[in-house]
Amino acid sequence: MDYAEAVRSGNRLALARLLTLVENGDPEGRKAMDALFPYTGQAHLIGVTGSPGTGKSSLVNQLALAYRRPTAGAAARRVAIVAVDPSSPFSGGALLGDRVRMRDLSGDPGIFIRSMASRGTVGGLARATAAVVQVLDAAGYEIILVETVGAGQSEVDIARLAHTTLVVEAPGLGDDIQASKAGILEIADILVVNKGDRPGVESTERFLRNMLEIAHPEMQDEAGNETGSGNKKTGWIPPILRTVATRNSGIQQVLEAIENHKAYLQSSGEWQRRDRDRLLFELNAILRDQLYARWRQSLPEGAYNHAIDLLMERKQSIYSILEALLQYHA
């Protein structure tokens, strides 16, 4: 099958299969991606991250529904969702349950949902996700929502992938510890406090506002009054928005914030900059892998073990061994 052509013409089975191939790092997938690459760079990539159970999938469900409704200003957008859940470190398997909250989206040919397990390494996940997103982008999905759990290194890498990153919090999760540990402010473009119907919303919002004010002193005027948040000349200050995803409340405001952020990215030149950073990051990661693999292949049998032995016997230092090993580089 010519995957690239089939995907471009809207064949959903071909798309699903190609996603598997690129996720697995299959050479056939790579070939199709070469052909699809010129069609990428069109979609708005939106990352949705946050602690387990804060309502990310419920929010993604509502956002997708909203994007599917045509408005006065815009036609309905085609939406793809990539929902990433952790693999079990013990078995390598994974339980991918995000679709449970996305029932409302079934039967709509303008929506494509794909679940992904985090599998092996942090860097590997970022690369696999980037590849999957590229294929969906080339397939003509205009909005791509990427859901990931937590705020560890993999989320930071995935945030690098997104144009706009939503961090979803909810009351009563021990916010202070989680938020500060995670360094969420560095990756959040929009902060969503979901479960706005639960007690403790105000304190979660207050906590987030305090954190933001530390990071963005320009949020207060000289008298210490809040000047609000949003799109400023000085840059982007993440808005804090309250939602009840299960009741479709506050979703419109999130949608508007996403649009504002996109406008900010485009007018400030940040859109290009992020695109460049992302491609550079990908290129570097792949370059490192491939150079290493080639060098490793060019090593004569036993040379590596011999080098380790010399190190262990303290006969040579790491750097002098390195010199010797790099001689082999083809």
Add this chain to the structure above:
Amino acid sequence: MDRKIRVLIAKPGLDGHDRGAKVVARALRDAGMEVIYTGLRQTPEMVAEAALQEDVDAVGLSILSGAHMALVPRIMELLRANGQENVHVFVGGIIPEEDVPALLNLGVRAVYGPGTSTSKVAEELETWVLGKQPE
């Protein structure tokens, strides 16, 4: 290359008990598979759509409502219409003995009654997908 068996565990029909489905889903995860779980009350169309988007190797259907003779043929038909005739379908739940041959005739790989060990399910699934023989 890192290939994983991908399985959809679905609960078509109207009954509201998904404990059995969740037990199987967890067991398959523990056997190293990637299990997509879609929750309660799925229509055959929802099951087929999820199987397609997720490009699964297998679909496990948990049916307790007695509606299997209506649901399973429809799901098999939709999978075929989508070009997924090679997906391995297995059925679990409460299925009367006399209905089993008819289901197998539709192309269902196996019907598991209550009390089937989950390791048997995992082993058979691996055999179908990888062509691997159980030990």
